[in-house]
Amino acid sequence: MDLKRILIVSGTHGNEINPVWAINQFKKQFKTIDKNIEYEFIIGNPLAYERGCRYIDNDLNRSFNSINKTFDNSIYEINRANTLVEKFGVNGSEPCEIAIDLHTTTANMGTSIVIYGRRRKDFCLAALLQHKFGLPIYLHEKDKKQTGFLVEAWPCGLVIEIGSVAQNYYDPKIINKFLVIISSLRDEINKLKNNQIKLPKGLVVHIHQGSIDYPRETNGNINALIHPKRINQDWKPIKMGDPLFMDVLGNTKVYTGQNTIWPVFIGEVAYKEKNIAMSYTKKEVINISNLICEEFFS
Amino acid sequence: MDLKRILIVSGTHGNEINPVWAINQFKKQFKTIDKNIEYEFIIGNPLAYERGCRYIDNDLNRSFNSINKTFDNSIYEINRANTLVEKFGVNGSEPCEIAIDLHTTTANMGTSIVIYGRRRKDFCLAALLQHKFGLPIYLHEKDKKQTGFLVEAWPCGLVIEIGSVAQNYYDPKIINKFLVIISSLRDEINKLKNNQIKLPKGLVVHIHQGSIDYPRETNGNINALIHPKRINQDWKPIKMGDPLFMDVLGNTKVYTGQNTIWPVFIGEVAYKEKNIAMSYTKKEVINISNLICEEFFS
Numbered sequence: 001m002d003l004k005r006i007l008i009v010s011g012t013h014g015n016e017i018n019p020v021w022a023i024n025q026f027k028k029q030f031k032t033i034d035k036n037i038e039y040e041f042i043i044g045n046p047l048a049y050e051r052g053c054r055y056i057d058n059d060l061n062r063s064f065n066s067i068n069k070t071f072d073n074s075i076y077e078i079n080r081a082n083t084l085v086e087k088f089g090v091n092g093s094e095p096c097e098i099a100i101d102l103h104t105t106t107a108n109m110g111t112s113i114v115i116y117g118r119r120r121k122d123f124c125l126a127a128l129l130q131h132k133f134g135l136p137i138y139l140h141e142k143d144k145k146q147t148g149f150l151v152e153a154w155p156c157g158l159v160i161e162i163g164s165v166a167q168n169y170y171d172p173k174i175i176n177k178f179l180v181i182i183s184s185l186r187d188e189i190n191k192l193k194n195n196q197i198k199l200p201k202g203l204v205v206h207i208h209q210g211s212i213d214y215p216r217e218t219n220g221n222i223n224a225l226i227h228p229k230r231i232n233q234d235w236k237p238i239k240m241g242d243p244l245f246m247d248v249l250g251n252t253k254v255y256t257g258q259n260t261i262w263p264v265f266i267g268e269v270a271y272k273e274k275n276i277a278m279s280y281t282k283k284e285v286i287n288i289s290n291l292i293c294e295e296f297f298s
Numbered sequence: 299m300d301l302k303r304i305l306i307v308s309g310t311h312g313n314e315i316n317p318v319w320a321i322n323q324f325k326k327q328f329k330t331i332d333k334n335i336e337y338e339f340i341i342g343n344p345l346a347y348e349r350g351c352r353y354i355d356n357d358l359n360r361s362f363n364s365i366n367k368t369f370d371n372s373i374y375e376i377n378r379a380n381t382l383v384e385k386f387g388v389n390g391s392e393p394c395e396i397a398i399d400l401h402t403t404t405a406n407m408g409t410s411i412v413i414y415g416r417r418r419k420d421f422c423l424a425a426l427l428q429h430k431f432g433l434p435i436y437l438h439e440k441d442k443k444q445t446g447f448l449v450e451a452w453p454c455g456l457v458i459e460i461g462s463v464a465q466n467y468y469d470p471k472i473i474n475k476f477l478v479i480i481s482s483l484r485d486e487i488n489k490l491k492n493n494q495i496k497l498p499k500g501l502v503v504h505i506h507q508g509s510i511d512y513p514r515e516t517n518g519n520i521n522a523l524i525h526p527k528r529i530n531q532d533w534k535p536i537k538m539g540d541p542l543f544m545d546v547l548g549n550t551k552v553y554t555g556q557n558t559i560w561p562v563f564i565g566e567v568a569y570k571e572k573n574i575a576m577s578y579t580k581k582e583v584i585n586i587s588n589l590i591c592e593e594f595f596s
Contacts, residue, residue: 021523025546052570106464166404166464168567172526172544225319228470246470248323269466272350 004189005038007088007096007157008182012061012103012150013270014048015167019102019160022178030183035190039182040088040096044150047076052168054270061101065148085153098125099157100185101150102178104165106269108232111177113137114159116149121156123286124293127199128188129158133181136235138264138281140208145274164232167269192293201289206235206262206281213275215245215253223247226267226277234266238280245277302487303336305386305394305455306480310359310401310448311568312346313465317400317458320476328481333488337480338386338394342448345374350466352568359399363446383451396423397455398483399448400476402463404567406530409475412436412457414447419454421584422591425497426486427456431479434533436562436579438506443572462530465567490591499587504533504560504579511573513543513551521545524565524575532564536578543575 010019023041032039043049045060060077064085073079088096098121103114113135115122126137138161140146151157160181165174191197215224224245230238237260238244245253255261261280265271268278308317321339330337341347343358358375362383371377386394396419401412411433413420424435436459438444449455458479463472489495513522522543528536535558536542543551553559559578563569566576 021546028546029548106467164464166462166467166567168570169404169464169565170523170529172523172529175523225468225470225473231468231470248319248326250327267468269464272466 003033003036003038004098005040005094005096006185007040007042007099007154009042009044009099009101009150011046011049012044012101013054013059014045014050015052015054016102016104017049017052017168018104018162018165018171018174019178020049021170022102022175022182025175026179026182035186037186037189039186040094042084042088044084044101045077045080054167061103061150062146062148064150064153081148081150081153084150089153090155096154097156099151099154100182101157101159102182103159103161104167104174105161105163105265106166107234107265107267108164109161109234109264111135111160111162111181112264114140114161116140116152119156120291122158123203123288123291124192124199125156125158127203127288127291127293128192128197129181129185130203131197131199132184132188137203137205138208139205143208143210199288199291199293201287202285203288204283204285206264206283209261209280209282211271211274211276211279212244214272214277215247222272224251224253227252230263230278231267234264235262237262237283301331301334301336302396303338303392303394304483305338305340305397305452307340307342307397307399307448309344309347310342310399311352311357312343312348313350313352314400314402315347315350315466316402316460316463316469316472317476318347319468320400320473320480323473324477324480333484335484335487337484338392340382340386342382342399343375343378352465359401359448360444360446362448362451379446379448379451382448387451388453394452395454397449397452398480399455399457400480401457401459402472403459403461403563404464405532405563405565406462407459407532407562408434409458409460409479410434410436410562412438412459414438414450417454418589420456421501421586421589422490422497423454423456425501425586425589425591426490426495427479427483428501429495429497430482430486435501435503436506437503441506441508497586497589497591499585500583501586502581502583504562504581507559507578507580509569509572509574509577510542512570512575513545520570522549522551525550528561528576529565532562533560535560535581 010023056076058077063077063081165171214222217223224247227243227246238255242255243252263278266278308321354374356375361375361379463469512520515521522545525541525544536553540553541550561576564576
């Protein structure tokens with residue numbers, strides 16, 4: 001089999017520093033090439049990382065929809081997205097077939113996998129990680145306000161998202177969680193190739209349905225916070241009548257929808273500017289019994 | 299007795315948002331004047347608060363040493379410090395006798411009191427809060443690199459510091475802790491005035507001794523993190539040979555000093571730029587039996 005190259009990106013958001021440290025540690029302790037799989041390590045947004053901010057001009061992880069289009073040359077992240085694809089894209093000068101983008105969240109989500117849309121190869125990789133680590137999968141799709149994610153610019157790719165951890169705060173436990181995944185990913189892919197793993201027929205996924213903003217005053221100021229009973233309760237179902245927000249007078253705003261929803265990114269600091277207090281999903285089992293993971297190696 | 303006015307400042311650092319919310323809640327639920335004590339509420343750094351950053355040009359809580367001196371008019375926080383003292387200083391247009399400055403930290407310090415230098419009135423107020431809530435007191439003094447704190451510009455004042463909480467993240471538990479202190483402070487002062495409280499003879503304080511930076515490469519990059527056994531262990535003593543940092547190879551750097559130290563602000567995100575991985579203190583009991591808290595009301 002030919003060498004397979006996996007692009008491992010940390011610091012796509014400059015203030016998510018634990019994955020960057022985990023990768024530094026990995027590079028010192030493990031081989032870059034093993035089992036015919038080579039890891040290519042890069043910092044997604046080096047300037048933002050240096051400054052300790054999420055981005056300079058534009059969220060890099062929303063900047064990959066301008067690839068190969070006319071774009072505004074003056075925006076740092078649009079330039080950076082193009083540079084990365086020109087170099088590490090499948091047709092780039094140092095091509096990679098898979099992209100793994102490492103992120104942290106201030107929400108209490110634990111470790112999860114985020115995939116974008118329903119690509120067969122992504123399902124295969126996600127199934128592998130769910131099988132190994134029992135991780136929840138957040139399937140992000142059909143959200144016109146949120147597009148241009150990094151991994152979409154590669155034929156296969158996903159995000160590893162770990163929280164809760166504050167921006168710019170080093171947490172050894174979070175670093176260790178990244179290390180565990182990165183250091184066992186190649187072994188798992190290799191096992192799959194050699195038919196040493198049988199993946200389950202069903203993939204449990206949380207499918208993105210939409211987002212809920214904070215209640216706001218007419219001037220845009222937030223006037224109610226995530227309810228004390230809701231904070232940190234990511235992945236736990238919300239039913240009609242359950243509390244969502246609480247205002248300064250102690251009044252509760254409840255969920256009024258008919259359908260049970262499963263929230264993610266509750267109170268994520270970086271999403272306030274995107275008018276998102278939490279996103280919500282529905283839980284489904286996707287039949288993957290027809291998924292031929294051998295194509296993953298083609 | 300004349301009306302006593304207490305200045306309550308939140309948002310001195312614009313990304314410490316929980317105290318701001320706590321004060322909004324307090325104003326809706328409690329009276330501003332009670333027991334001849336009036337609270338004056340202000341946001342310390344409104345522009346930084348609006349932008350969600352610690353400061354614009356200069357840390358506001360290091361900008362009060364330029365008061366009444368020739369100062370650089372172009373620095374937002376120097377201007378702001380002067381404006382606040384001109385308005386709310388003891389000789390200002392709306393004078394306050396006491397300043398309480400509300401802060402949060404990303405370090406796992408719980409709730410604590412910070413005082414600057416050894417002013418008798420500060421000891422009195424700190425003793426009151428230690429007596430009521432059992433809070434640790436961090437006495438900051440003799441650090442030439444860290445000067446110009448807000449409360450020093452008033453004849454009496456202290457910081458309430460609560461953590462751990464991420465910058466720009468609303469945490470109902472943290473908000474509640476601020477509310478408890480602000481809503482009972484007047485009662486406590488009033489009890490003291492009426493001799494309903496007898497303060498202890500000794501005040502337990504952690505006296506600032508210095509700060510320890512991260513181990514760094516020659517280019518300034520951090521090359522070892524707070525040791526996993528040290529992270530979140532604020533206030534817990536460190537003895538010679540105890541671990542401090544761990545580098546990417548897993549090597550441990552230990553504390554080599556002779557004296558036992560008590561660390562604070564371990565891993566505080568905002569202090570990385572100040573080259574502080576943690577500060578350290580010695581623990582002492584200060585005799586306050588001669589402290590005449592009646593002068594507090596003069």
